[in-house]
Amino acid sequence: MxxxxxxxxxxxxxxxxxxxxxxxxxxxxxxxxxxxxxxxxxxxxxxxxxxxxxxxxxxxxxxxxxxxxxxxxxxxxxxxxxxxxxxxxxxxxxxxxxxxxxxxxxxxxxxxxxxxxxxxxxxxxxxxxxxxxxxxxxxxxxxxxxxxxxxxxxxxxxxxxxxxxxxxxxxxxxxxxxxxxxxxxxxxxxxxxxxxxxxxxxxxxxxxKQSSTGPAPIYTTTTALRKRNPYLPEIVKRNANGVCQLCGNPAPFQDRKGKPYLEAHHILPLASNGPDHISNMVALCPNCHRKMHIVEDQSDINKLTQVANSI
Ligand SMILES: [Zn+2]
Ligand SMILES: [Zn+2]
Incomplete structure:
Protein backbone atom coordinates (compact mmCIF):
# COMPACT_ATOMS: atom_id res chain seq x y z
CA MET A 1 0.00 0.00 0.00
CA LYS A 209 -27.40 -3.66 1.58
CA GLN A 210 -26.19 -0.23 0.48
CA SER A 211 -26.41 -1.20 -3.18
CA SER A 212 -29.54 -0.63 -5.26
CA THR A 213 -30.97 -1.98 -8.51
CA GLY A 214 -30.85 1.46 -10.18
CA PRO A 215 -27.93 2.77 -12.25
CA ALA A 216 -24.74 3.06 -10.18
CA PRO A 217 -23.81 6.63 -9.21
CA ILE A 218 -21.26 8.44 -11.38
CA TYR A 219 -18.14 10.16 -10.15
CA THR A 220 -15.43 11.90 -12.12
CA THR A 221 -11.74 11.69 -11.50
CA THR A 222 -8.56 12.95 -13.10
CA THR A 223 -5.82 10.49 -13.89
CA ALA A 224 -2.44 11.19 -15.44
CA LEU A 225 -2.05 8.91 -18.45
CA ARG A 226 0.95 8.22 -20.70
CA LYS A 227 0.85 9.06 -24.39
CA ARG A 228 1.48 5.98 -26.48
CA ASN A 229 2.74 5.44 -29.99
CA PRO A 230 -0.39 4.12 -31.76
CA TYR A 231 1.51 1.97 -34.31
CA LEU A 232 3.38 -0.22 -31.86
CA PRO A 233 0.57 -2.55 -30.66
CA GLU A 234 -0.26 -3.48 -34.25
CA ILE A 235 3.41 -4.20 -35.05
CA VAL A 236 3.81 -6.34 -31.91
CA LYS A 237 0.68 -8.33 -32.70
CA ARG A 238 1.75 -8.92 -36.31
CA ASN A 239 5.14 -10.16 -35.09
CA ALA A 240 3.39 -12.61 -32.73
CA ASN A 241 1.46 -14.07 -35.66
CA GLY A 242 -1.60 -15.14 -33.63
CA VAL A 243 0.42 -16.94 -30.92
CA CYS A 244 0.71 -15.77 -27.28
CA GLN A 245 4.35 -14.95 -26.55
CA LEU A 246 4.13 -16.22 -22.97
CA CYS A 247 2.25 -19.54 -23.07
CA GLY A 248 2.86 -20.24 -26.78
CA ASN A 249 -0.78 -21.14 -27.41
CA PRO A 250 -2.84 -19.79 -30.31
CA ALA A 251 -5.10 -16.80 -29.48
CA PRO A 252 -8.16 -18.24 -27.63
CA PHE A 253 -10.69 -16.59 -29.95
CA GLN A 254 -11.00 -14.35 -32.99
CA ASP A 255 -12.23 -10.78 -32.87
CA ARG A 256 -15.30 -9.58 -34.81
CA LYS A 257 -13.18 -9.17 -37.92
CA GLY A 258 -11.94 -12.76 -37.70
CA LYS A 259 -8.44 -11.83 -36.48
CA PRO A 260 -6.79 -13.86 -33.68
CA TYR A 261 -7.28 -11.85 -30.50
CA LEU A 262 -4.09 -10.90 -28.62
CA GLU A 263 -3.25 -7.89 -26.45
CA ALA A 264 -0.12 -5.74 -26.50
CA HIS A 265 1.67 -5.57 -23.16
CA HIS A 266 4.52 -3.39 -21.85
CA ILE A 267 6.95 -5.59 -19.93
CA LEU A 268 8.12 -2.74 -17.70
CA PRO A 269 4.85 -0.80 -17.27
CA LEU A 270 4.63 2.74 -18.67
CA ALA A 271 3.48 3.80 -15.22
CA SER A 272 6.85 2.63 -13.85
CA ASN A 273 8.64 4.71 -16.49
CA GLY A 274 8.96 1.76 -18.88
CA PRO A 275 9.67 2.85 -22.48
CA ASP A 276 6.86 2.89 -25.06
CA HIS A 277 9.14 1.03 -27.47
CA ILE A 278 9.01 -2.25 -29.33
CA SER A 279 11.91 -3.59 -27.22
CA ASN A 280 9.62 -3.38 -24.17
CA MET A 281 6.52 -4.90 -25.76
CA VAL A 282 5.00 -8.33 -26.38
CA ALA A 283 1.65 -9.74 -27.54
CA LEU A 284 -0.21 -11.93 -25.05
CA CYS A 285 -3.42 -13.92 -24.82
CA PRO A 286 -5.92 -12.29 -22.39
CA ASN A 287 -5.22 -14.91 -19.71
CA CYS A 288 -1.47 -14.40 -19.78
CA HIS A 289 -1.93 -10.63 -19.93
CA ARG A 290 -3.99 -10.68 -16.72
CA LYS A 291 -1.49 -13.03 -15.12
CA MET A 292 1.40 -10.64 -15.88
CA HIS A 293 -0.41 -7.75 -14.18
CA ILE A 294 -1.70 -9.74 -11.20
CA VAL A 295 1.19 -12.10 -10.41
CA GLU A 296 4.23 -10.17 -11.76
CA ASP A 297 6.26 -13.39 -11.78
CA GLN A 298 9.95 -12.68 -12.34
CA SER A 299 10.60 -15.75 -14.53
CA ASP A 300 7.68 -14.70 -16.79
CA ILE A 301 9.17 -11.20 -16.99
CA ASN A 302 12.57 -12.64 -17.91
CA LYS A 303 11.05 -14.85 -20.59
CA LEU A 304 9.13 -11.95 -22.18
CA THR A 305 12.20 -9.71 -22.05
CA GLN A 306 14.11 -12.34 -24.05
CA VAL A 307 11.26 -12.61 -26.57
CA ALA A 308 11.07 -8.83 -27.03
CA ASN A 309 14.81 -8.55 -27.53
CA SER A 310 15.02 -11.41 -30.00
CA ILE A 311 12.71 -9.75 -32.51
ZN1 LIG B 1 -0.89 -16.91 -23.13
ZN1 LIG C 1 -0.12 -5.12 -19.95
Missing part, protein backbone atom coordinates in the same frame (compact mmCIF):
# COMPACT_ATOMS: atom_id res chain seq x y z
CA UNK A 2 1.42 3.39 -1.00
CA UNK A 3 -0.67 5.37 1.43
CA UNK A 4 0.03 6.15 5.06
CA UNK A 5 -2.62 6.23 7.72
CA UNK A 6 -2.67 7.99 11.07
CA UNK A 7 -4.73 8.42 14.16
CA UNK A 8 -4.79 12.12 14.96
CA UNK A 9 -5.87 13.37 18.36
CA UNK A 10 -8.93 15.53 18.09
CA UNK A 11 -8.66 17.83 21.06
CA UNK A 12 -11.36 19.58 22.96
CA UNK A 13 -11.12 23.40 22.64
CA UNK A 14 -7.70 24.66 23.70
CA UNK A 15 -9.13 27.48 25.78
CA UNK A 16 -12.20 29.61 26.36
CA UNK A 17 -11.26 31.78 23.37
CA UNK A 18 -11.44 28.81 21.03
CA UNK A 19 -14.74 27.71 22.51
CA UNK A 20 -16.14 31.19 21.93
CA UNK A 21 -14.82 31.18 18.36
CA UNK A 22 -16.64 27.84 17.72
CA UNK A 23 -19.73 29.64 18.94
CA UNK A 24 -19.07 32.69 16.72
CA UNK A 25 -18.45 30.57 13.64
CA UNK A 26 -21.74 28.79 14.16
CA UNK A 27 -20.44 25.29 14.95
CA UNK A 28 -21.70 25.46 18.48
CA UNK A 29 -21.02 21.99 19.80
CA UNK A 30 -21.73 20.27 16.50
CA UNK A 31 -18.58 18.20 16.01
CA UNK A 32 -19.74 16.90 12.67
CA UNK A 33 -20.16 20.46 11.36
CA UNK A 34 -16.77 21.40 12.74
CA UNK A 35 -15.01 18.44 11.13
CA UNK A 36 -16.76 18.95 7.81
CA UNK A 37 -16.39 22.70 7.52
CA UNK A 38 -14.68 22.82 4.16
CA UNK A 39 -15.55 26.51 3.64
CA UNK A 40 -13.49 27.75 6.54
CA UNK A 41 -10.74 25.23 5.94
CA UNK A 42 -10.36 22.02 7.84
CA UNK A 43 -6.75 22.26 8.82
CA UNK A 44 -5.70 19.49 11.18
CA UNK A 45 -2.41 18.37 12.66
CA UNK A 46 -0.66 15.81 10.44
CA UNK A 47 2.94 14.59 10.23
CA UNK A 48 5.27 16.51 7.92
CA UNK A 49 5.64 13.42 5.70
CA UNK A 50 1.88 13.01 5.11
CA UNK A 51 0.79 12.81 1.47
CA UNK A 52 -2.38 13.64 -0.40
CA UNK A 53 -4.76 10.68 -0.11
CA UNK A 54 -3.42 9.43 3.22
CA UNK A 55 -6.13 8.31 5.64
CA UNK A 56 -6.73 10.09 8.93
CA UNK A 57 -8.68 8.65 11.85
CA UNK A 58 -9.92 11.33 14.24
CA UNK A 59 -9.74 10.29 17.84
CA UNK A 60 -10.86 12.24 20.88
CA UNK A 61 -8.09 12.39 23.46
CA UNK A 62 -8.75 10.75 26.80
CA UNK A 63 -6.65 11.59 29.79
CA UNK A 64 -7.17 13.13 33.18
CA UNK A 65 -5.46 16.24 31.79
CA UNK A 66 -8.21 16.59 29.19
CA UNK A 67 -10.92 16.25 31.81
CA UNK A 68 -9.28 18.87 34.03
CA UNK A 69 -8.83 21.04 30.98
CA UNK A 70 -12.51 20.80 29.99
CA UNK A 71 -13.58 21.36 33.59
CA UNK A 72 -11.38 24.46 33.65
CA UNK A 73 -12.96 25.84 30.47
CA UNK A 74 -16.40 25.20 31.90
CA UNK A 75 -15.49 27.17 35.00
CA UNK A 76 -14.20 30.08 32.91
CA UNK A 77 -17.38 29.96 30.84
CA UNK A 78 -19.46 30.26 34.03
CA UNK A 79 -17.47 33.33 34.97
CA UNK A 80 -18.50 35.06 31.74
CA UNK A 81 -22.14 34.95 32.91
CA UNK A 82 -23.15 34.53 29.24
CA UNK A 83 -25.83 31.79 29.08
CA UNK A 84 -24.96 30.87 25.46
CA UNK A 85 -21.26 30.38 26.30
CA UNK A 86 -22.11 28.48 29.50
CA UNK A 87 -24.39 26.07 27.69
CA UNK A 88 -21.85 25.62 24.91
CA UNK A 89 -19.16 24.76 27.47
CA UNK A 90 -21.54 22.25 29.08
CA UNK A 91 -22.30 20.71 25.67
CA UNK A 92 -18.59 20.47 24.91
CA UNK A 93 -17.97 18.77 28.22
CA UNK A 94 -20.73 16.24 27.48
CA UNK A 95 -19.29 15.63 24.01
CA UNK A 96 -15.88 15.13 25.51
CA UNK A 97 -17.31 12.50 27.87
CA UNK A 98 -19.19 10.83 25.05
CA UNK A 99 -16.27 10.63 22.63
CA UNK A 100 -13.21 10.52 24.89
CA UNK A 101 -10.96 7.63 23.89
CA UNK A 102 -12.92 6.93 20.73
CA UNK A 103 -12.37 7.22 16.99
CA UNK A 104 -15.25 9.29 15.69
CA UNK A 105 -14.47 10.10 12.06
CA UNK A 106 -12.32 9.14 9.06
CA UNK A 107 -11.03 11.46 6.35
CA UNK A 108 -8.47 11.89 3.58
CA UNK A 109 -5.56 14.33 3.40
CA UNK A 110 -6.40 16.91 0.74
CA UNK A 111 -3.18 18.89 0.26
CA UNK A 112 0.52 18.76 1.10
CA UNK A 113 1.23 19.51 4.78
CA UNK A 114 2.46 22.99 5.67
CA UNK A 115 4.44 24.02 8.70
CA UNK A 116 2.41 26.19 11.01
CA UNK A 117 3.58 29.62 12.04
CA UNK A 118 5.73 29.88 15.15
CA UNK A 119 3.62 30.54 18.24
CA UNK A 120 0.56 28.83 16.76
CA UNK A 121 -1.82 27.28 19.29
CA UNK A 122 -1.18 23.92 17.61
CA UNK A 123 2.49 23.71 16.64
CA UNK A 124 3.78 21.35 13.97
CA UNK A 125 2.39 20.62 10.54
CA UNK A 126 -1.13 20.95 9.27
CA UNK A 127 -3.12 19.92 6.19
CA UNK A 128 -6.71 20.17 5.06
CA UNK A 129 -8.66 16.95 5.36
CA UNK A 130 -11.69 16.19 3.26
CA UNK A 131 -14.10 13.32 2.58
CA UNK A 132 -14.72 13.24 6.30
CA UNK A 133 -17.18 10.54 7.31
CA UNK A 134 -18.51 10.83 10.83
CA UNK A 135 -19.04 7.43 12.48
CA UNK A 136 -22.50 6.68 13.82
CA UNK A 137 -20.89 4.13 16.13
CA UNK A 138 -17.46 5.38 17.25
CA UNK A 139 -14.72 2.82 17.92
CA UNK A 140 -13.52 2.71 21.52
CA UNK A 141 -9.80 2.47 22.26
CA UNK A 142 -10.52 -0.75 24.20
CA UNK A 143 -11.48 -2.36 20.91
CA UNK A 144 -8.05 -1.74 19.37
CA UNK A 145 -5.54 -1.19 22.17
CA UNK A 146 -4.40 -4.81 21.85
CA UNK A 147 -2.90 -4.03 18.42
CA UNK A 148 -2.44 -0.24 18.36
CA UNK A 149 -0.61 1.78 20.98
CA UNK A 150 -1.91 5.31 20.68
CA UNK A 151 0.79 7.87 21.25
CA UNK A 152 0.24 9.77 24.47
CA UNK A 153 3.01 12.24 23.73
CA UNK A 154 2.32 13.34 20.17
CA UNK A 155 -0.92 14.16 18.40
CA UNK A 156 -0.19 11.54 15.74
CA UNK A 157 -0.02 7.74 15.79
CA UNK A 158 1.18 6.25 12.52
CA UNK A 159 -0.39 2.92 11.56
CA UNK A 160 1.16 0.13 9.51
CA UNK A 161 -0.86 -1.72 6.87
CA UNK A 162 -1.96 -4.48 9.25
CA UNK A 163 -3.10 -2.02 11.91
CA UNK A 164 -4.87 0.11 9.30
CA UNK A 165 -6.79 -2.85 7.92
CA UNK A 166 -7.71 -4.20 11.36
CA UNK A 167 -8.95 -0.75 12.43
CA UNK A 168 -10.98 -0.37 9.24
CA UNK A 169 -12.57 -3.74 9.90
CA UNK A 170 -13.54 -2.62 13.40
CA UNK A 171 -15.08 0.53 11.96
CA UNK A 172 -16.98 -1.54 9.42
CA UNK A 173 -18.11 -3.95 12.14
CA UNK A 174 -19.52 -1.08 14.24
CA UNK A 175 -20.85 0.76 11.17
CA UNK A 176 -22.06 -1.81 8.63
CA UNK A 177 -21.67 -0.50 5.09
CA UNK A 178 -19.06 2.12 6.09
CA UNK A 179 -16.86 1.43 3.05
CA UNK A 180 -19.83 1.99 0.78
CA UNK A 181 -20.78 5.23 2.57
CA UNK A 182 -17.16 6.39 2.27
CA UNK A 183 -17.16 5.64 -1.45
CA UNK A 184 -20.30 7.72 -1.99
CA UNK A 185 -18.34 10.85 -1.21
CA UNK A 186 -14.82 9.81 -2.03
CA UNK A 187 -13.07 7.20 -4.07
CA UNK A 188 -11.79 3.81 -3.11
CA UNK A 189 -10.09 3.54 0.23
CA UNK A 190 -6.51 2.27 0.08
CA UNK A 191 -6.40 -1.48 0.60
CA UNK A 192 -10.19 -1.64 0.42
CA UNK A 193 -10.39 -4.99 -1.32
CA UNK A 194 -7.99 -6.58 1.16
CA UNK A 195 -10.22 -5.31 3.97
CA UNK A 196 -13.28 -6.73 2.22
CA UNK A 197 -11.58 -10.11 1.68
CA UNK A 198 -11.07 -10.35 5.44
CA UNK A 199 -14.73 -9.76 6.29
CA UNK A 200 -17.17 -12.37 7.58
CA UNK A 201 -20.16 -13.37 5.44
CA UNK A 202 -22.42 -11.38 7.80
CA UNK A 203 -20.32 -8.23 7.38
CA UNK A 204 -20.39 -8.60 3.60
CA UNK A 205 -24.14 -9.07 3.67
CA UNK A 206 -24.62 -5.97 5.84
CA UNK A 207 -22.38 -3.87 3.57
CA UNK A 208 -24.04 -5.05 0.39
Missing amino acids: DNNSFITNFQSPADLGELISFHGQGYGSNLEALLNDSQNGTNWTVPSYAKIGDIVFFMCAKSSVDYRHMAGIRKLARNTGDPAIISLADDQYDLHEKYAGKILAVGTIKNAPQKRAAGSAYPGWGADIDNIVFLKQPVDINEFRSFITVSTRGAITKLDDTQYQALMRLIEKNNPGFLSVYMQQSQELPGMYDIIEGMTDEELEAGS
Whole structure:
Protein backbone atom coordinates (compact mmCIF):
# COMPACT_ATOMS: atom_id res chain seq x y z
CA MET A 1 0.00 0.00 0.00
CA ASP A 2 1.42 3.39 -1.00
CA ASN A 3 -0.67 5.37 1.43
CA ASN A 4 0.03 6.15 5.06
CA SER A 5 -2.62 6.23 7.72
CA PHE A 6 -2.67 7.99 11.07
CA ILE A 7 -4.73 8.42 14.16
CA THR A 8 -4.79 12.12 14.96
CA ASN A 9 -5.87 13.37 18.36
CA PHE A 10 -8.93 15.53 18.09
CA GLN A 11 -8.66 17.83 21.06
CA SER A 12 -11.36 19.58 22.96
CA PRO A 13 -11.12 23.40 22.64
CA ALA A 14 -7.70 24.66 23.70
CA ASP A 15 -9.13 27.48 25.78
CA LEU A 16 -12.20 29.61 26.36
CA GLY A 17 -11.26 31.78 23.37
CA GLU A 18 -11.44 28.81 21.03
CA LEU A 19 -14.74 27.71 22.51
CA ILE A 20 -16.14 31.19 21.93
CA SER A 21 -14.82 31.18 18.36
CA PHE A 22 -16.64 27.84 17.72
CA HIS A 23 -19.73 29.64 18.94
CA GLY A 24 -19.07 32.69 16.72
CA GLN A 25 -18.45 30.57 13.64
CA GLY A 26 -21.74 28.79 14.16
CA TYR A 27 -20.44 25.29 14.95
CA GLY A 28 -21.70 25.46 18.48
CA SER A 29 -21.02 21.99 19.80
CA ASN A 30 -21.73 20.27 16.50
CA LEU A 31 -18.58 18.20 16.01
CA GLU A 32 -19.74 16.90 12.67
CA ALA A 33 -20.16 20.46 11.36
CA LEU A 34 -16.77 21.40 12.74
CA LEU A 35 -15.01 18.44 11.13
CA ASN A 36 -16.76 18.95 7.81
CA ASP A 37 -16.39 22.70 7.52
CA SER A 38 -14.68 22.82 4.16
CA GLN A 39 -15.55 26.51 3.64
CA ASN A 40 -13.49 27.75 6.54
CA GLY A 41 -10.74 25.23 5.94
CA THR A 42 -10.36 22.02 7.84
CA ASN A 43 -6.75 22.26 8.82
CA TRP A 44 -5.70 19.49 11.18
CA THR A 45 -2.41 18.37 12.66
CA VAL A 46 -0.66 15.81 10.44
CA PRO A 47 2.94 14.59 10.23
CA SER A 48 5.27 16.51 7.92
CA TYR A 49 5.64 13.42 5.70
CA ALA A 50 1.88 13.01 5.11
CA LYS A 51 0.79 12.81 1.47
CA ILE A 52 -2.38 13.64 -0.40
CA GLY A 53 -4.76 10.68 -0.11
CA ASP A 54 -3.42 9.43 3.22
CA ILE A 55 -6.13 8.31 5.64
CA VAL A 56 -6.73 10.09 8.93
CA PHE A 57 -8.68 8.65 11.85
CA PHE A 58 -9.92 11.33 14.24
CA MET A 59 -9.74 10.29 17.84
CA CYS A 60 -10.86 12.24 20.88
CA ALA A 61 -8.09 12.39 23.46
CA LYS A 62 -8.75 10.75 26.80
CA SER A 63 -6.65 11.59 29.79
CA SER A 64 -7.17 13.13 33.18
CA VAL A 65 -5.46 16.24 31.79
CA ASP A 66 -8.21 16.59 29.19
CA TYR A 67 -10.92 16.25 31.81
CA ARG A 68 -9.28 18.87 34.03
CA HIS A 69 -8.83 21.04 30.98
CA MET A 70 -12.51 20.80 29.99
CA ALA A 71 -13.58 21.36 33.59
CA GLY A 72 -11.38 24.46 33.65
CA ILE A 73 -12.96 25.84 30.47
CA ARG A 74 -16.40 25.20 31.90
CA LYS A 75 -15.49 27.17 35.00
CA LEU A 76 -14.20 30.08 32.91
CA ALA A 77 -17.38 29.96 30.84
CA ARG A 78 -19.46 30.26 34.03
CA ASN A 79 -17.47 33.33 34.97
CA THR A 80 -18.50 35.06 31.74
CA GLY A 81 -22.14 34.95 32.91
CA ASP A 82 -23.15 34.53 29.24
CA PRO A 83 -25.83 31.79 29.08
CA ALA A 84 -24.96 30.87 25.46
CA ILE A 85 -21.26 30.38 26.30
CA ILE A 86 -22.11 28.48 29.50
CA SER A 87 -24.39 26.07 27.69
CA LEU A 88 -21.85 25.62 24.91
CA ALA A 89 -19.16 24.76 27.47
CA ASP A 90 -21.54 22.25 29.08
CA ASP A 91 -22.30 20.71 25.67
CA GLN A 92 -18.59 20.47 24.91
CA TYR A 93 -17.97 18.77 28.22
CA ASP A 94 -20.73 16.24 27.48
CA LEU A 95 -19.29 15.63 24.01
CA HIS A 96 -15.88 15.13 25.51
CA GLU A 97 -17.31 12.50 27.87
CA LYS A 98 -19.19 10.83 25.05
CA TYR A 99 -16.27 10.63 22.63
CA ALA A 100 -13.21 10.52 24.89
CA GLY A 101 -10.96 7.63 23.89
CA LYS A 102 -12.92 6.93 20.73
CA ILE A 103 -12.37 7.22 16.99
CA LEU A 104 -15.25 9.29 15.69
CA ALA A 105 -14.47 10.10 12.06
CA VAL A 106 -12.32 9.14 9.06
CA GLY A 107 -11.03 11.46 6.35
CA THR A 108 -8.47 11.89 3.58
CA ILE A 109 -5.56 14.33 3.40
CA LYS A 110 -6.40 16.91 0.74
CA ASN A 111 -3.18 18.89 0.26
CA ALA A 112 0.52 18.76 1.10
CA PRO A 113 1.23 19.51 4.78
CA GLN A 114 2.46 22.99 5.67
CA LYS A 115 4.44 24.02 8.70
CA ARG A 116 2.41 26.19 11.01
CA ALA A 117 3.58 29.62 12.04
CA ALA A 118 5.73 29.88 15.15
CA GLY A 119 3.62 30.54 18.24
CA SER A 120 0.56 28.83 16.76
CA ALA A 121 -1.82 27.28 19.29
CA TYR A 122 -1.18 23.92 17.61
CA PRO A 123 2.49 23.71 16.64
CA GLY A 124 3.78 21.35 13.97
CA TRP A 125 2.39 20.62 10.54
CA GLY A 126 -1.13 20.95 9.27
CA ALA A 127 -3.12 19.92 6.19
CA ASP A 128 -6.71 20.17 5.06
CA ILE A 129 -8.66 16.95 5.36
CA ASP A 130 -11.69 16.19 3.26
CA ASN A 131 -14.10 13.32 2.58
CA ILE A 132 -14.72 13.24 6.30
CA VAL A 133 -17.18 10.54 7.31
CA PHE A 134 -18.51 10.83 10.83
CA LEU A 135 -19.04 7.43 12.48
CA LYS A 136 -22.50 6.68 13.82
CA GLN A 137 -20.89 4.13 16.13
CA PRO A 138 -17.46 5.38 17.25
CA VAL A 139 -14.72 2.82 17.92
CA ASP A 140 -13.52 2.71 21.52
CA ILE A 141 -9.80 2.47 22.26
CA ASN A 142 -10.52 -0.75 24.20
CA GLU A 143 -11.48 -2.36 20.91
CA PHE A 144 -8.05 -1.74 19.37
CA ARG A 145 -5.54 -1.19 22.17
CA SER A 146 -4.40 -4.81 21.85
CA PHE A 147 -2.90 -4.03 18.42
CA ILE A 148 -2.44 -0.24 18.36
CA THR A 149 -0.61 1.78 20.98
CA VAL A 150 -1.91 5.31 20.68
CA SER A 151 0.79 7.87 21.25
CA THR A 152 0.24 9.77 24.47
CA ARG A 153 3.01 12.24 23.73
CA GLY A 154 2.32 13.34 20.17
CA ALA A 155 -0.92 14.16 18.40
CA ILE A 156 -0.19 11.54 15.74
CA THR A 157 -0.02 7.74 15.79
CA LYS A 158 1.18 6.25 12.52
CA LEU A 159 -0.39 2.92 11.56
CA ASP A 160 1.16 0.13 9.51
CA ASP A 161 -0.86 -1.72 6.87
CA THR A 162 -1.96 -4.48 9.25
CA GLN A 163 -3.10 -2.02 11.91
CA TYR A 164 -4.87 0.11 9.30
CA GLN A 165 -6.79 -2.85 7.92
CA ALA A 166 -7.71 -4.20 11.36
CA LEU A 167 -8.95 -0.75 12.43
CA MET A 168 -10.98 -0.37 9.24
CA ARG A 169 -12.57 -3.74 9.90
CA LEU A 170 -13.54 -2.62 13.40
CA ILE A 171 -15.08 0.53 11.96
CA GLU A 172 -16.98 -1.54 9.42
CA LYS A 173 -18.11 -3.95 12.14
CA ASN A 174 -19.52 -1.08 14.24
CA ASN A 175 -20.85 0.76 11.17
CA PRO A 176 -22.06 -1.81 8.63
CA GLY A 177 -21.67 -0.50 5.09
CA PHE A 178 -19.06 2.12 6.09
CA LEU A 179 -16.86 1.43 3.05
CA SER A 180 -19.83 1.99 0.78
CA VAL A 181 -20.78 5.23 2.57
CA TYR A 182 -17.16 6.39 2.27
CA MET A 183 -17.16 5.64 -1.45
CA GLN A 184 -20.30 7.72 -1.99
CA GLN A 185 -18.34 10.85 -1.21
CA SER A 186 -14.82 9.81 -2.03
CA GLN A 187 -13.07 7.20 -4.07
CA GLU A 188 -11.79 3.81 -3.11
CA LEU A 189 -10.09 3.54 0.23
CA PRO A 190 -6.51 2.27 0.08
CA GLY A 191 -6.40 -1.48 0.60
CA MET A 192 -10.19 -1.64 0.42
CA TYR A 193 -10.39 -4.99 -1.32
CA ASP A 194 -7.99 -6.58 1.16
CA ILE A 195 -10.22 -5.31 3.97
CA ILE A 196 -13.28 -6.73 2.22
CA GLU A 197 -11.58 -10.11 1.68
CA GLY A 198 -11.07 -10.35 5.44
CA MET A 199 -14.73 -9.76 6.29
CA THR A 200 -17.17 -12.37 7.58
CA ASP A 201 -20.16 -13.37 5.44
CA GLU A 202 -22.42 -11.38 7.80
CA GLU A 203 -20.32 -8.23 7.38
CA LEU A 204 -20.39 -8.60 3.60
CA GLU A 205 -24.14 -9.07 3.67
CA ALA A 206 -24.62 -5.97 5.84
CA GLY A 207 -22.38 -3.87 3.57
CA SER A 208 -24.04 -5.05 0.39
CA LYS A 209 -27.40 -3.66 1.58
CA GLN A 210 -26.19 -0.23 0.48
CA SER A 211 -26.41 -1.20 -3.18
CA SER A 212 -29.54 -0.63 -5.26
CA THR A 213 -30.97 -1.98 -8.51
CA GLY A 214 -30.85 1.46 -10.18
CA PRO A 215 -27.93 2.77 -12.25
CA ALA A 216 -24.74 3.06 -10.18
CA PRO A 217 -23.81 6.63 -9.21
CA ILE A 218 -21.26 8.44 -11.38
CA TYR A 219 -18.14 10.16 -10.15
CA THR A 220 -15.43 11.90 -12.12
CA THR A 221 -11.74 11.69 -11.50
CA THR A 222 -8.56 12.95 -13.10
CA THR A 223 -5.82 10.49 -13.89
CA ALA A 224 -2.44 11.19 -15.44
CA LEU A 225 -2.05 8.91 -18.45
CA ARG A 226 0.95 8.22 -20.70
CA LYS A 227 0.85 9.06 -24.39
CA ARG A 228 1.48 5.98 -26.48
CA ASN A 229 2.74 5.44 -29.99
CA PRO A 230 -0.39 4.12 -31.76
CA TYR A 231 1.51 1.97 -34.31
CA LEU A 232 3.38 -0.22 -31.86
CA PRO A 233 0.57 -2.55 -30.66
CA GLU A 234 -0.26 -3.48 -34.25
CA ILE A 235 3.41 -4.20 -35.05
CA VAL A 236 3.81 -6.34 -31.91
CA LYS A 237 0.68 -8.33 -32.70
CA ARG A 238 1.75 -8.92 -36.31
CA ASN A 239 5.14 -10.16 -35.09
CA ALA A 240 3.39 -12.61 -32.73
CA ASN A 241 1.46 -14.07 -35.66
CA GLY A 242 -1.60 -15.14 -33.63
CA VAL A 243 0.42 -16.94 -30.92
CA CYS A 244 0.71 -15.77 -27.28
CA GLN A 245 4.35 -14.95 -26.55
CA LEU A 246 4.13 -16.22 -22.97
CA CYS A 247 2.25 -19.54 -23.07
CA GLY A 248 2.86 -20.24 -26.78
CA ASN A 249 -0.78 -21.14 -27.41
CA PRO A 250 -2.84 -19.79 -30.31
CA ALA A 251 -5.10 -16.80 -29.48
CA PRO A 252 -8.16 -18.24 -27.63
CA PHE A 253 -10.69 -16.59 -29.95
CA GLN A 254 -11.00 -14.35 -32.99
CA ASP A 255 -12.23 -10.78 -32.87
CA ARG A 256 -15.30 -9.58 -34.81
CA LYS A 257 -13.18 -9.17 -37.92
CA GLY A 258 -11.94 -12.76 -37.70
CA LYS A 259 -8.44 -11.83 -36.48
CA PRO A 260 -6.79 -13.86 -33.68
CA TYR A 261 -7.28 -11.85 -30.50
CA LEU A 262 -4.09 -10.90 -28.62
CA GLU A 263 -3.25 -7.89 -26.45
CA ALA A 264 -0.12 -5.74 -26.50
CA HIS A 265 1.67 -5.57 -23.16
CA HIS A 266 4.52 -3.39 -21.85
CA ILE A 267 6.95 -5.59 -19.93
CA LEU A 268 8.12 -2.74 -17.70
CA PRO A 269 4.85 -0.80 -17.27
CA LEU A 270 4.63 2.74 -18.67
CA ALA A 271 3.48 3.80 -15.22
CA SER A 272 6.85 2.63 -13.85
CA ASN A 273 8.64 4.71 -16.49
CA GLY A 274 8.96 1.76 -18.88
CA PRO A 275 9.67 2.85 -22.48
CA ASP A 276 6.86 2.89 -25.06
CA HIS A 277 9.14 1.03 -27.47
CA ILE A 278 9.01 -2.25 -29.33
CA SER A 279 11.91 -3.59 -27.22
CA ASN A 280 9.62 -3.38 -24.17
CA MET A 281 6.52 -4.90 -25.76
CA VAL A 282 5.00 -8.33 -26.38
CA ALA A 283 1.65 -9.74 -27.54
CA LEU A 284 -0.21 -11.93 -25.05
CA CYS A 285 -3.42 -13.92 -24.82
CA PRO A 286 -5.92 -12.29 -22.39
CA ASN A 287 -5.22 -14.91 -19.71
CA CYS A 288 -1.47 -14.40 -19.78
CA HIS A 289 -1.93 -10.63 -19.93
CA ARG A 290 -3.99 -10.68 -16.72
CA LYS A 291 -1.49 -13.03 -15.12
CA MET A 292 1.40 -10.64 -15.88
CA HIS A 293 -0.41 -7.75 -14.18
CA ILE A 294 -1.70 -9.74 -11.20
CA VAL A 295 1.19 -12.10 -10.41
CA GLU A 296 4.23 -10.17 -11.76
CA ASP A 297 6.26 -13.39 -11.78
CA GLN A 298 9.95 -12.68 -12.34
CA SER A 299 10.60 -15.75 -14.53
CA ASP A 300 7.68 -14.70 -16.79
CA ILE A 301 9.17 -11.20 -16.99
CA ASN A 302 12.57 -12.64 -17.91
CA LYS A 303 11.05 -14.85 -20.59
CA LEU A 304 9.13 -11.95 -22.18
CA THR A 305 12.20 -9.71 -22.05
CA GLN A 306 14.11 -12.34 -24.05
CA VAL A 307 11.26 -12.61 -26.57
CA ALA A 308 11.07 -8.83 -27.03
CA ASN A 309 14.81 -8.55 -27.53
CA SER A 310 15.02 -11.41 -30.00
CA ILE A 311 12.71 -9.75 -32.51
ZN1 LIG B 1 -0.89 -16.91 -23.13
ZN1 LIG C 1 -0.12 -5.12 -19.95
